[in-house]
Amino acid sequence: MTEKIQLAHGGGGLLSSQLIEKEIVSRFGDGPLRNLPDAAELPEIKGKVIFSTDSYVVNPIEFAGGNIGNLAVHGTVNDISVAGGKPLWLSLALILEEGLPLSVLRRILDTIKQSIDECNVRIVTGDTKVVSKGQCDGIYINTAGVGEAFESFQLDKTKIIPGDCVLVNGTIGDHGMAVLAAREGIDIENGPESDTASVHKLVEIASEYGSEVRFMRDPTRGGVAAVLNEIASGTKIGFQLESDKIPLSSGTQSISEILGIDILSVACEGRMLLICSKEVANDILKEWKQIPEGRGATVIGEAIDNPERVLISTLTGGSRLVDVPQGELLPRIC
Amino acid sequence: MMKYIDDFRNPKAAAYITKEIAGLAQRLAEAGKTANIMEVCGSHTMAIGRYAIREVLPSNVNLISGPGCPVCVTDSGYIDAAVKLAEKGVIIATFGDMINVPGSETTLAKCRSNGASIEVLYSPLGTIDLAKKYPDKEIVFLAIGFETTTAPLMGLLNILEKQNIKNISLLTSFKLIPPALDALTSDPELNVDAFLCPAHVSAVIGANAYEPFVEKYHIPCVIASFEPVDILLGLMAIMRQLVDKTAFVENLYKRIVTSEGNIKAQQVINKYLEVYDPAWRGIGCIPKSGLKIREEYSKFDAAVRFGVEVVNGKPNLACLCGDVLKGKMLPSGCPLFAKKCNPLNPIGPCMVSAEGSCAAFYKYSR
Numbered sequence: 001m002t003e004k005i006q007l008a009h010g011g012g013g014l015l016s017s018q019l020i021e022k023e024i025v026s027r028f029g030d031g032p033l034r035n036l037p038d039a040a041e042l043p044e045i046k047g048k049v050i051f052s053t054d055s056y057v058v059n060p061i062e063f064a065g066g067n068i069g070n071l072a073v074h075g076t077v078n079d080i081s082v083a084g085g086k087p088l089w090l091s092l093a094l095i096l097e098e099g100l101p102l103s104v105l106r107r108i109l110d111t112i113k114q115s116i117d118e119c120n121v122r123i124v125t126g127d128t129k130v131v132s133k134g135q136c137d138g139i140y141i142n143t144a145g146v147g148e149a150f151e152s153f154q155l156d157k158t159k160i161i162p163g164d165c166v167l168v169n170g171t172i173g174d175h176g177m178a179v180l181a182a183r184e185g186i187d188i189e190n191g192p193e194s195d196t197a198s199v200h201k202l203v204e205i206a207s208e209y210g211s212e213v214r215f216m217r218d219p220t221r222g223g224v225a226a227v228l229n230e231i232a233s234g235t236k237i238g239f240q241l242e243s244d245k246i247p248l249s250s251g252t253q254s255i256s257e258i259l260g261i262d263i264l265s266v267a268c269e270g271r272m273l274l275i276c277s278k279e280v281a282n283d284i285l286k287e288w289k290q291i292p293e294g295r296g297a298t299v300i301g302e303a304i305d306n307p308e309r310v311l312i313s314t315l316t317g318g319s320r321l322v323d324v325p326q327g328e329l330l331p332r333i334c
Numbered sequence: 335m336m337k338y339i340d341d342f343r344n345p346k347a348a349a350y351i352t353k354e355i356a357g358l359a360q361r362l363a364e365a366g367k368t369a370n371i372m373e374v375c376g377s378h379t380m381a382i383g384r385y386a387i388r389e390v391l392p393s394n395v396n397l398i399s400g401p402g403c404p405v406c407v408t409d410s411g412y413i414d415a416a417v418k419l420a421e422k423g424v425i426i427a428t429f430g431d432m433i434n435v436p437g438s439e440t441t442l443a444k445c446r447s448n449g450a451s452i453e454v455l456y457s458p459l460g461t462i463d464l465a466k467k468y469p470d471k472e473i474v475f476l477a478i479g480f481e482t483t484t485a486p487l488m489g490l491l492n493i494l495e496k497q498n499i500k501n502i503s504l505l506t507s508f509k510l511i512p513p514a515l516d517a518l519t520s521d522p523e524l525n526v527d528a529f530l531c532p533a534h535v536s537a538v539i540g541a542n543a544y545e546p547f548v549e550k551y552h553i554p555c556v557i558a559s560f561e562p563v564d565i566l567l568g569l570m571a572i573m574r575q576l577v578d579k580t581a582f583v584e585n586l587y588k589r590i591v592t593s594e595g596n597i598k599a600q601q602v603i604n605k606y607l608e609v610y611d612p613a614w615r616g617i618g619c620i621p622k623s624g625l626k627i628r629e630e631y632s633k634f635d636a637a638v639r640f641g642v643e644v645v646n647g648k649p650n651l652a653c654l655c656g657d658v659l660k661g662k663m664l665p666s667g668c669p670l671f672a673k674k675c676n677p678l679n680p681i682g683p684c685m686v687s688a689e690g691s692c693a694a695f696y697k698y699s700r
Contacts, residue, residue, distance in 0.1 A: 184456055244345070257339060259456065262384075315345040316352065316562055318386025320698040 003102040010096065010130030020128060023106065027113045028092070032124040040124035042089060045148045050085030052076055053144035059332040061108070061138050063182035065174070065194030066269075069108035071334055072141040073115035074198050074269055075220070081203040082216040082272050084155050085147030087119060092126040093142040098133045108139065119198045121145070150207040157231050157275075160214045164303040165281035166239060167274045169202055169288060170195060170296035171249040172224055173256065173266035176333050181255050192251035197270030202294050205287045212280040218272045220334060222325055224300075225264040227273055228310045229324045238309035241301035241322065264312070265325040267333045275303065342561030351566040352390050358573035359392035368394040369576050370525055371569065372518070372661050374511060375532035376403030376689030377560050383698030385562040387569075395573070398661035399694070401514055402532060404479040405431050405687035407614045407659070410647030412478070412507050413437030418642050419474050419505065420450035427461050428476040430454045435686045438647050458490045465502050474636040477504035482534040484508045484625060485599035488606050491634055503636040506627055507644070509612065511535050512543055513623035519551045524660055528554040528572040530565070533587050538603075540595025541585040548583055556584045557591055606631050613646045615683040616655040655682030658691050665695040672700055 008015040020036065032040045056072040073090065080087040092112065096105065116123060177192040199218065206213050219227040224246075228239050248263060256263045270293070276284060281299055288294030304311075310322040341347075362369055373379055379399045382388060388397050401407050414437040420426045426442065433443045433454065446452040451471075453464060464473050477487050487504065494502055511532060518524055531544060536557045544555040554575035558568025564586065571584050585591055603625065612624030627635040637644060653675070654668040665671050665684065675681040677693055684692035 253339070314385040314562070315343055316348045316385050316387055316390050316566070317345075318389030320383060320386040320389075321700055323697040323700075 005096045005098055005100040005102065005105065005130055007098050007130050007132060010128060016128070023109055024126065024128070027109055028116075028123040028126070031122045033126065037125070040089070042124060042146070045088070047151055048149040050080050050083050050147040050149050051144070052079040052083065053142065054079060056141040056143070056334055057137070057332050058179060058334050059137055060179070060182050061104070063194055064178045064191065066196040067108055067111055068139060068141055069111035070115040071196050071269055072143045073112055073119060073121075074196050075334060076143040076145040077119045077121060077198045077200055078218045078269075078272065080145050080147035081198070081200040082218050083147075084153035084203070084207075084216070085149050086204065087121045087145055087147040087200055089124045090116065090121050090143050090145045092123045094126070094128045095136050095140040095142075096128065096130045097136045097138050098130055100138050105139070115198070119200055150203075152207050152210040153213060154211045155213070155215050157215045158235055159211075160231070160235065160237050160275055160303050162237060162303050162305040163278050164214055164275050165278055165299045166228070166241070166301045166303070167276065167281060167284065167288075167297060168224070168247065168300050169199065169271055169294045171247045171252065172219065172268050172271060173263035174249055174252050175269040176223070176266035177252040177255045177261075177263075179333050180259070186255060186258070188251070188254060190251050192249060192255055195268055195270035197293055199270065199272040199293060201291055202272060202274075202288055205291075205294075206274055206276075206284060209276065209280045209284060212277045213274060213284075214277070215275045216272055218268070220267050220269060223263070223265045223267055224273065225262070225310070225322045226324050228322065231275070232308045232310055234308070236307050237303045238306040238311065239301055240304045240319070241310070241312040243312050243314055245298060245300045247296050247298055247300075264322055269334060339561070342559070342563045344563060347563050348566055351563065351570050355395065355566065355570050355573055356392050358570065358577050359395050361577050362573070363392070363394050367576075368396060369573060370396045370398055370527045370661075371530055371572055372398045372400045372526045372528075373530040374400040374402040374515065375535065376406070376687070377534075378402070378530060378532065378565060379691055379694045380689055381560045381562065381565055383694040385565075386698070387562065387565060388699070391569070395569070398526065399658070399691035400518065400661055401614060401617060401659040402480070402511070403684070403687050403689040403691070404483065404509060405435060406683040406690040407509060407616065408435070408478050408507050408683075409613045409615045409644070410437050411645045412505070413442070414439070414647060415637065415642045415644045416442060416474075416476055416505055417445055419636060419640055420445045420452060422640060424472040424474050424640070425451040425453060425464060425468060426474055426476065427453045427455050427464055429456075431687045431689075432476050432478070434680075436680060458487055461490065461502050462493065462497075462499065465499050469501065471501065473502045475502065475504050478507040480509055480511055480532070480535050481538040481603070484603055484607070485538050485596065488602040491606050491631070492602060494634070503634050503639050504627070505636040506625070507612065508607065508625040509614065510609075510623050510625065512539070512547055513620055514614070515544075515547055516550075517617075517620045517623070518660060519547075519553060521660060523662060526553070526661060527576060528556070530568050530572065531555050531557045533557065533559045533590065536585075536587065536591045536595070538596050538599045540593055541583050541591055542593045543595065544583045548581055552581045554581045554584070557587050559587045559590070606634070614659075616653075616659045650681050653682035655684045655692070658682075658684050665692040668692070672696055
């Protein structure tokens with residue numbers, strides 16, 4: 001019979017400590033986590049501290065291109081990165097449902113391990129709880145993270161001026177569509193694959209351009225549409241996007257056509273939008289394209305002198321509004 | 335499939351056709367005429383907004399959005415009935431866009447927060463999975479729509495009969511497009527010169543279904559699909575008919591629509607359903623414009639099965655959706671538009687569904 005998570009795995013007794021020792025410490029116990037302190041003591045850092053937290057409840061927990069584990073690492077790493085920070089330390093809190101196969105947990109922990117190594121961050125504190133069957137959906141994860149601010153950035157959306165370029169590092173909407181396809185059992189050839197990945201290296205490259213980089217965000221829930229509207233809101237600028245410049249993967253495009261979903265509103269988990277002066281846009285693009293995370297990078301539009309409005313040109317030669325999705329388009333996407 | 339999309343979204347083709355339309359419009363303008371073209375289908379309305387087609391048309395070509403969003407024309411009394419059913423403990427299964435439609439007092443989304451079982455499905459066949467998962471529960475599917483949705487739902491009834499599945503029924507509000515066209519055209523206040531006819535409805539009813547209507551009113555009817563080049567081609571064909579002062583049914587969606595339509599779909603619709611006189615939200619009663627479940631199949635009729643009556647709801651008097659649905663004004667002409675009435679707090683039917691004229695206008699052209 002397959003080994004499964006039992007309530008006692010979270011009870012603080014023998015089963016608990018076995019689980020933590022075998023599955024957690026074996027993977028993450030090489031640093032401050034070694035002796036399982038309740039709180040981590042961390043070395044001093046030079047610059048400003050950037051701190052972020054996020055909970056992950058994606059359904060299903062495994063999908064084409066990733067699982068809840070790498071999502072939980074990338075999500076928090078990316079939040080710190082686009083705030084202008086170099087991510088350093090993460091906490092990892094697991095809420096497990098009784099009956100979760102141990103093999104699934106192991107797969108998720110393996111991806112977490114792989115992702116933190118790729119992101120060059122450490123898990124320094126954590127927690128594991130188990131709830132009765134039916135009280136959560138397999139596994140929920142919370143990660144919080146601390147990063148050190150790059151001194152060179154002066155990120156401020158009110159400094160965006162007309163003519164500034166909007167950059168994205170690859171195809172959009174892949175994560176949301178991959179999760180939806182997995183959830184709804186839409187199995188098509190060359191279907192969408194989640195783009196879940198870290199953007200920290202892209203941010204590090206951008207940090208060389210200092211104040212020429214005006215603002216950065218990761219287009220997660222609500223997608224590019226929500227993020228650009230949010231950036232424009234309360235400022236004197238708007239954005240004009242070019243529909244034929246938006247990078248799209250064919251799998252994502254197929255699913256969005258079948259279901260009638262606007263890809264601009266669909267979540268990405270490995271993408272970032274960067275707004276910078278026209279002067280440095282091509283240099284950043286050139287550098288980005290040299291690393292895998294930035295291979296599909298391109299300019300998708302520019303800031304315009306039209307306060308708080310986000311527009312997109314269409315193939316008929318007209319231009320239309322890019323609206324914010326009203327409610328949650330796809331629940332439990334991350 | 336991608337090839338289809340690329341070809342029908344070719345910017346060069348779009349530019350060429352737009353130029354042709356401008357030439358035809360010029361000839362109408364020289365005769366002192368404008369072209370008022372109604373697109374009946376909600377998917378056309380959305381595509382026209384999404385591709386900013388209105389923006390590239392000459393000033394004497396007006397696109398008017400008709401009553402072609404099934405959610406929008408569903409009376410608020412229907413939502414009230416669905417809410418009553420949910421409160422009785424049945425599982426309500428529905429397409430997602432019904433969730434936030436306001437009834438007289440509440441929405442299904444609010445009911446769900448209060449503990450009602452409401453399942454959003456992408457296909458009506460999902461009801462069968464639900465029925466098997468919850469064999470002791472009753473499942474009611476919110477079966478609204480035009481001919482396009484009606485046909486597959488009757489296919490579902492066929493499966494239920496064959497597989498002897500007993501815990502699924504439908505709360506129906508099926509509407510028919512041709513009687514609506516007739517009612518709109520005979521309205522003396524309305525000034526429509528031509529119809530851009532729906533694509534998928536036509537796939538079911540066939541191009542011939544518009545012949546009696548064209549003969550009666552001498553008004554061009556052109557069937558086109560939803561891609562931007564399809565829509566522009568449809569508009570060009572309409573302009574040509576208007577310039578030539580002729581009127582006939584023109585089928586530009588031959589890759590899907592035949593003259594007779596989908597006979598099998600028509601047969602299954604006729605087997606289970608019969609014509610009646612329903613209320614259209616914002617418009618009122620249109621004779622013979624709806625379909626309801628025949629008495630011999632009333633076991634599939636949730637209203638009969640659970641003794642719930644669909645009573646027509648009260649319209650908000652300040653709302654001008656009736657005028658918008660009839661094409662008398664653009665959504666922006668209504669004083670409530672984008673102020674009191676918006677997608678988060680829809681007052682009128684045209685704002686409630688993503689495909690409603692006001693919602694499309696709000697989304698793309700505000």
